[in-house]
Amino acid sequence: MTRIALTINGRPVKAEVEPRTHLADFLREAQALTGTNLGCEHGVCGACTIEIDGAPARSCIAYAVACEGASVRTIEGFDDDAVMAELRAAFTAEHALQCGYCTSGMLITARDIVLRLPAADEARIRKELAGNLCRCTGYVGIVRAVQRVLSARRSAATPNRPDTPA
């Protein structure tokens, strides 16, 4: 067992972990943060996507022991996040989920798209979502939900001045 100290959703955490325990198992089993779902457990499906030090990452192929000193944010840590609130509403409006298994990972990837690629068009959104698999929706609703948030934010940024260059 190895002793680690890290921050999870803003809360300092100290724990003893087996080096082989991946971050998702640590979050779910030791921290009771079951919002992070596990699909493939080898970095392909994206269900376990969380944030490490502010950037999306797969929690199934990051090991808890390697997250010493890191700041980890799971879907539970986005309750008060403004972009996530917009995305949650858009996912509801666009029927962007059915079973919900991929949704926490989808939302974290979607939020990264909104913040990192504010000019993303549909093709770019689809490319960026390629690392998150959904077996229910056919992606149409998810893509629309991201588009909805992006266009709302664009109109908010340039109110009533469509001819003004950015």
Next chain:
Amino acid sequence: MKAAPFDYARPRDVGEAVKLLAGAGEGGKPMAGSQSLGPMLNLRLVQPALIVDLRGIEELRATSETTDAVVFGACVTHADIEDARVPDPARGLMREVASNIAYRAVRNRGTIGGSLSHADPAADWPSALALLGATVILEGPGGRREVPAEKFVTGVFETVLRTGEVLVGVRVPKVSRRARTGYWKFCRKPGEFPQAIGGVLDDPERGTVRAVIGATRGPPHVLGDARALLSRPGDAALLALADAAALADDAYDRQLHAVALRRALERLPA
């Protein structure tokens, strides 16, 4: 889908990492972003006794620039390159290559040195860095040595790395202002491992025209003098190159690689 038990160490410098790995012998495995090793561990395709995490080593996360090259520490991530947090000695090619590796969540943690060392034939860096004439810097119990990138990968998941040796960095020569590059890979879906890679570098000021055929069944196939490719080669010539990359026995594979190379050529700016 859980890794077999292993011990874990997070050294602070390269010397300590080398000592730990040399002490562990065949049972030691260096780890950087764990984006390739992680899946291998979880699938129990590898079961090392000791993992030596290189991410705590400051030197390996650094990038330095000289007048004619950029040296990337082994732990520089694909996203560091994609987001231009580090310079691009290939005037955009490295950035393009990095942006299309797997998915953003993987690029945020996956590293240039890890991808090279893993030596998956379908990975981008072994092909792209061989194309650019990069040099791989290694440190082991016997000291440092340098190996040309095109000689670093020796086979499928096989490299010249010796037991106890760590890839510390990659030196990529700067292309000149007039250099042109083209790169193409076939993926069945974005982010998927490519089935074929083609790359071309035309750098008239340095008198270099190089090409690469990658995602083969062995190391990337490098053409050190690819001048003939600049005069619109026909299908027969491209297929002959695919054959030279040891793909002759599979009609589909050789066709894919020939077309990947043609598309890379078509992507050279006029």
